[in-house]
Amino acid sequence: MLRFCGVSKIFKKRWVAISDVSFEMTKGEFVFLVGPSGAGKTTVMRIIYFAERPDMGECWVCGFSSNTVKDEEIPFLRRRLGIVFQDFKLLEDKTAYENIELPLLVRGIRRKERRAKTLAILEELGLKDKAELFPHQLSGGERQRVALGRAIANDPLLLLADEPTGNLDPVTSEEIMEILFKIHRRGTAILMATHNMNLVEDYGNRIIALDHGRIVDDMKGRR
Numbered sequence: 629m630l631r632f633c634g635v636s637k638i639f640k641k642r643w644v645a646i647s648d649v650s651f652e653m654t655k656g657e658f659v660f661l662v663g664p665s666g667a668g669k670t671t672v673m674r675i676i677y678f679a680e681r682p683d684m685g686e687c688w689v690c691g692f693s694s695n696t697v698k699d700e701e702i703p704f705l706r707r708r709l710g711i712v713f714q715d716f717k718l719l720e721d722k723t724a725y726e727n728i729e730l731p732l733l734v735r736g737i738r739r740k741e742r743r744a745k746t747l748a749i750l751e752e753l754g755l756k757d758k759a760e761l762f763p764h765q766l767s768g769g770e771r772q773r774v775a776l777g778r779a780i781a782n783d784p785l786l787l788l789a790d791e792p793t794g795n796l797d798p799v800t801s802e803e804i805m806e807i808l809f810k811i812h813r814r815g816t817a818i819l820m821a822t823h824n825m826n827l828v829e830d831y832g833n834r835i836i837a838l839d840h841g842r843i844v845d846d847m848k849g850r851r
Contacts, residue, residue: 629689630653
């Protein structure tokens with residue numbers, strides 16, 4: 629599913645973002661990637677969806693290697709991934725429905741099938757009555773649910789969630805976590821980056837801790 633082998637990333641030839649990072653994730657696993665701001669969590673995420681390439685080492689994702697993947701193959705990899713960001717990254721000129729539908733549209737899925745899938749996701753996420761609203765008309769929690777809906781539209785093998793609760797209040801954060809675990813129970817592997825240990829300590833999942841770009845702990849979890 630996912631394997632990092634001695635991965636290092638250096639920016640501007642001097643700033644070491646991550647150094648000698650090695651870990652594996654298996655199919656259907658839920659892993660928290662934790663550490664303070666600047667620890668390297670986002671760099672790890674960006675390498676996974678090949679927005680960055682390692683300067684040393686190798687990353688394998690869903691059968692693709694960072695060392696050999698061709699640029700034209702990257703879109704095919706990303707169809708196997710779902711990605712959720714702290715700042716949502718929704719298209720502001722598209723409705724909630726259109727944002728969720730977009731990955732299906734890009735894949736060329738027929739209109740009838742797109743509509744059925746999009747409406748089912750809206751229903752599942754409690755957004756059916758928000759379908760025609762634009763992002764600026766939604767609360768932070770609603771926007772993150774739309775972002776999650778877009779991320780799962782293609783039934784990804786692996787969902788990457790980079791600080792998905794970072795801009796949310798504690799109650800809304802818990803709601804987003806419940807949605808993530810619901811997605812996970814369907815068999816989707818999830819790697820969630822967060823600096824909020826209070827959010828993860830009660831879940832009992834595997835926790836990989838980063839500090840200054842290095843893995844300092846890998847706690848296997850109780851689940």
